[in-house]
Amino acid sequence: MDYAFDFASLLPYAGIMAKGLMETAIYAALSILFGLMMGTGCALTLVYASKAWRRLVRCYVEFFRNTPSLVQLFLIYFGLPVIGLHLSPPVAGVIALSLYCGAYMTEILRAGLISLPRGLTEAGEALGLPRRHIISHVLALPALQNIFPALASQMVLTLIGTSLISQIGVEEIFHSGSFVESRTFRSFEIYMVICGLYFFAVSLMKVLLRIVWYRFQARR
Template identity: 40%
Template sequence: MGYDFDFASVLGAWPQFLEGAWLTIQLSFPATVIGFVMGTLCAIGRRSSVRWLSQACGAYVEVIRNTPLLVQVFLVFFGLATLGWKVPAFTAALVALVINVAAYSCEIMRAGMDSIHKGQLEAAECLGLTRRQVYWHVILRPAMEKVYPALTSQFVLLMLATSITSQISVEELTAIAARVQSETFRPFEAYILVAVAYLGLSLLMRLGLWLFGLAVFTRKRRLAAAGGARA
């Protein structure tokens, strides 16, 4: 049984796909930044000697990591409306994505912090560094550098997960594909185009995060330069 591909009608809706891609980026970028900051603070809280704070952060992480993102999106969207806070679907989606990625970032960063050898902390204290300086120079930055590949993968997964927000009528790429296929009756072509768009966004995001890593982590940049020189 043959199938005649017809991308002409689908490609004719390229302005809509472009708007959907832009909305996907608008969801992904702030959710990545805010979620990472929240996750890092949560990781610090999980390692805290204050028992209630550590337990509260641990409970938050376990709840988020063991429930589907779609359910979390629904809980935020309908929960806020039930409480009388009528927020746009975009805002509810962004809040849900931040809550989700923060929990995963917390565990990734906590693993990085736990990998820092105690001898390094003792050496920093002997040098007279303040607690804030120790956390920034000896714990946070080295920890982030160690787990940066895992963070990069998690942030790309977050961008792909924005497709779930189409369930609350957020007009991102997947929602646009659903609309276009209902108008053109070419679902296969529409979703092939969206798959290619997501692939392109993923590659661009990985490239951007790689360049950011080279700019922030000077040791990584020196190693990359040394590897290029040997080649």
Template identity: 40%
Template sequence: MNYTFDFAPVFAAWPTLLEGIMGTLRMSSLSMVFGLGLGIIFMMMRMSGRPGLRTVAVGYIELIRNTPILVQVFFVFFGMPAIGIRLSGEQAAILAMTLNCAAYAAEIVRGGVQSIRPGQIEAGRALGMHTADIYRFIVFRPAIRAVYPALCSQFILLMLNSSLVSSVSAEELTYYAQTLDSQTFRSFEIYLTLGVIYLALSQVLSAVLSLIGRVYFSYPTK
């Protein structure tokens, strides 16, 4: 092995990498929020009494969960312009990641909703509450609380998967790293640094999410 490691060009480019980190965090956090919202809508369709709505939701969820996110990103970025919707790399990335996250979030949250004892929902109904109100005031918090760890790992996975959107020129961490690679040819050093950054990001994200969980779910259960 006669290779001289040279991390200097990588560290010298720290402002670029920092911008990449911001891009990654921006796109993945937006997708998480939108994805959870859309996922809850799909979950309610999936659990609703109408067979039509249920079939649409199941079809969507299974389609997304059984195809690679890279193909979904390509489909949105390259396919959408064919039907007249032209999106920038970043918009396509956020849309694709939101659609992806929604399917997984729907299934996870459904697990939580099913863990709610039926008596609670019946009590809401007996009080004359509307389905939307039952979900809002009775079901959601304890349901999401029950599946919060699974939801968090899904979010972290989404953040890691956001590295793929560099392939449609959305400007996040991997995109900047690849640009840097083509300028300096220090591939090994760059990807090693990148691995360390992603590892740190996933640890930080995990800590932040568990902090949010601790604050949001800090109510007595008994």
């Protein structure tokens, strides 16, 4: 039997899909922001902190880099209530994505710091700068230049990874698309639309990151 494509039947649900796209952007932005904050703190800990703190951070990084992100999500949303910690689906989703993103950003940022020549740190020390000023004023920009492509790639992967949180009922693109599919039974059409929306979101993020990169280069 020939299959007749009917994308027009999805038009009444355009508002639902648009809302899902906006929700995806919000969850991705929050996860990237929190992941970057966690990654920065953990990377500095791995490079400059005591051995005990480094071991603690290493356990976090290895756990979240070597276990499936879907299992991590279920552990946070379905597992934490066992010990009395109940989280709403959006909160649990953002926490899971942030922890996952932060683990990878930790390694990326750590690589940026250790890739710099020792002479930069020694120059800051020779000027009598405290360590926090050496990191922020001397090391931050050169390190960021070395790792920006890897950092941007991880941000894109985090955006794509928001599809996982639909599994706990968070209303993002994939969840909205699944709802529409259950009403229209146009599986091929709706999943093509979902792919198109993710492609649009990722392309827009890449444009924004490219603008940031060019401005960063101009500043340097």
